[in-house]
Amino acid sequence: xxxxxxxxxxxxxxxxxHAELEITHGTTVVACRYxxxxxxxxxxxxxAGNLISHRSMEKVFPADRWxxxxxxxxxxxxxxxVKIFQLQLEHYEKVEGRSxxxxxxxxxxxxMVRNHLPAAMQGMAVVPLFAGWxxxxxxxxxxxxxxxxxxxEEDDYVASGSxxxxxxxVIKLGHxxxxxxxxxxxxxxxxxxxxxxxxxxxxxxxxxRGIYPIVATISADGYQEVGEPEIVERFxxxxxxxxxxxxxx
Amino acid sequence: xxxxxxxxxxxxxxxxxxxxxxxxxxxxxxxxxEFEGGVVICAENPSRNLRKISEIYDRIAFAGVGKYxxxxxxxxxxxxxADMKGFxxxxxxxxxxxxxxxYAQMLGQIFTHEMKPLEVEILVVxxxxxxxxxxxxxxxxxxxxxxxxxxxxLGGEAELIRKRLAEADLVSLDLQGAIRAATQALAGPDRxxxxxxxxxxxxxxxxxxxxxxxxxxxEIDAALSAQDx
Numbered sequence: 201x202x203x204x205x206x207x208x209x210x211x212x213x214x215x216x217x218h219a220e221l222e223i224t225h226g227t228t229v230v231a232c233r234y235x236x237x238x239x240x241x242x243x244x245x246x247x248a249g250n251l252i253s254h255r256s257m258e259k260v261f262p263a264d265r266w267x268x269x270x271x272x273x274x275x276x277x278x279x280x281x282v283k284i285f286q287l288q289l290e291h292y293e294k295v296e297g298r299s300x301x302x303x304x305x306x307x308x309x310x311x312m313v314r315n316h317l318p319a320a321m322q323g324m325a326v327v328p329l330f331a332g333w334x335x336x337x338x339x340x341x342x343x344x345x346x347x348x349x350x351x352x353e354e355d356d357y358v359a360s361g362s363x364x365x366x367x368x369x370v371i372k373l374g375h376x377x378x379x380x381x382x383x384x385x386x387x388x389x390x391x392x393x394x395x396x397x398x399x400x401x402x403x404x405x406x407x408x409r410g411i412y413p414i415v416a417t418i419s420a421d422g423y424q425e426v427g428e429p430e431i432v433e434r435f436x437x438x439x440x441x442x443x444x445x446x447x448x449x
Numbered sequence: 450x451x452x453x454x455x456x457x458x459x460x461x462x463x464x465x466x467x468x469x470x471x472x473x474x475x476x477x478x479x480x481x482x483e484f485e486g487g488v489v490i491c492a493e494n495p496s497r498n499l500r501k502i503s504e505i506y507d508r509i510a511f512a513g514v515g516k517y518x519x520x521x522x523x524x525x526x527x528x529x530x531a532d533m534k535g536f537x538x539x540x541x542x543x544x545x546x547x548x549x550x551x552y553a554q555m556l557g558q559i560f561t562h563e564m565k566p567l568e569v570e571i572l573v574v575x576x577x578x579x580x581x582x583x584x585x586x587x588x589x590x591x592x593x594x595x596x597x598x599x600x601x602x603l604g605g606e607a608e609l610i611r612k613r614l615a616e617a618d619l620v621s622l623d624l625q626g627a628i629r630a631a632t633q634a635l636a637g638p639d640r641x642x643x644x645x646x647x648x649x650x651x652x653x654x655x656x657x658x659x660x661x662x663x664x665x666x667x668e669i670d671a672a673l674s675a676q677d678x
Contacts, residue, residue, distance in 0.1 A: 287532060290659075291528065
């Protein structure tokens with residue numbers, strides 16, 4: 201007996217549906233270039249199915265002094281990947297006496313994502329973003345990845361996770377040429393706010409518990425987290441716009 | 450059947466020790482001096498690329514004298530040991546004592562079982578959260594370890610340098626004072642060393658995370674030209 205053609209079609213449909221499942225991540229992480237470096241940011245929510253499993257998860261990490269990594273996807277493997285990535289950069293730097301080039305770091309991460317592909321096929325995909333200051337070229341650079349380890353350098357901004365579509369749209373509309381640091385921080389916070397507004401798996405600002413997205417800048421001065429007061433203020437600006445609309449002023 | 454000549458074990462060990470000591474004596478020396486803000490390690494080394502001092506972990510540094518390829522191998526083994534341990538357990542679990550023991554085992558093993566001993570002497574430096582937690586483990590070519598207090602000297606002229614340091618006033622030094630004391634002890638009374646001839650690094654207690662830092666020439670110059678207060 202030969203293969204039932206209908207069965208074959210069902211198979212391919214099933215695998216397409218499966219592939220679609222893999223790229224849904226309960227997260228929004230974004231990164232954007234500005235005149236003196238890059239800003240990288242991520243929300244704090246972790247989900248398990250339709251439940252919120254963790255409210256204050258960190259998804260943005262320094263990879264070393266000059267670069268940062270943000271993760272989307274299955275939390276366990278993603279955190280493990282970040283830990284190994286950080287270790288490898290530090291180990292290389294100590295053994296060789298100089299750190300890897302930014303391109304080298306991006307390729308290293310690409311290999312790690314590639315090696316993770318079998319787990320990704322079983323639904324535990326990890327799709328990171330990588331951003332850093334290229335000390336040889338004196339500029340900030342951004343890299344996005346896919347589950348196969350594909351590495352894509354972008355000029356202006358990158359996003360990953362389930363809310364990335366909404367976040368990207370906000371950045372795209374607000375990105376007019378060269379940005380300064382403060383503008384970029386405000387823009388990314390607005391992008392995360394919108395993503396949280398549209399995507400149930402992305403967490404918004406939680407003023408009740410004092411939990412806000414993590415935002416960091418990476419410039420010639422290295423990786424620096426943006427202080428909570430500034431983030432709270434940017435959210436207050438957005439909330440202010442809403443209430444202005446309400447009162448019609 | 451050919452029978453090898455009998456050589457007394459005492460003689461074997463003595464020959465090996467002499468061989469190693471000769472190799473070490475050929476190279477230039479280095480010193481480590483504790484000060485309030487951490488530990489400064491200062492080596493006479495005209496090369497910018499072949500380094501004697503290196504970072505091992507957050508609060509641990511390594512310094513070696515003797516044959517470059519041999520202590521560089523030990524350095525890399527140390528970094529691997531520390532990174533593995535920090536990854537498997539936690540960054541807090543990486544300690545200098547375990548590392549020094551590991552080095553002692555390696556060197557001792559090679560000294561007794563291999564044809565040729567390593568021609569190196571190494572120093573494992575660690576800083577605590579206050580000066581009482583600072584450690585200087587001096588490990589010799591035969592695997593013997595000494596826990597030095599306040600300062601340590603390695604290399605061909607170590608005895609002489611140790612004597613100079615013992616006579617110097619090392620109480621409540623700041624970084625610049627520690628660099629001066631270390632350099633003067635290295636140079637001796639008859640000559641002066643300049644920044645180009647020195648490799649200087651510190652473990653800085655005021656930092657968090659990775660405390661190791663190399664000093665640039667201008668910083669070394671500033672320290673050397675500052676007056677003794």
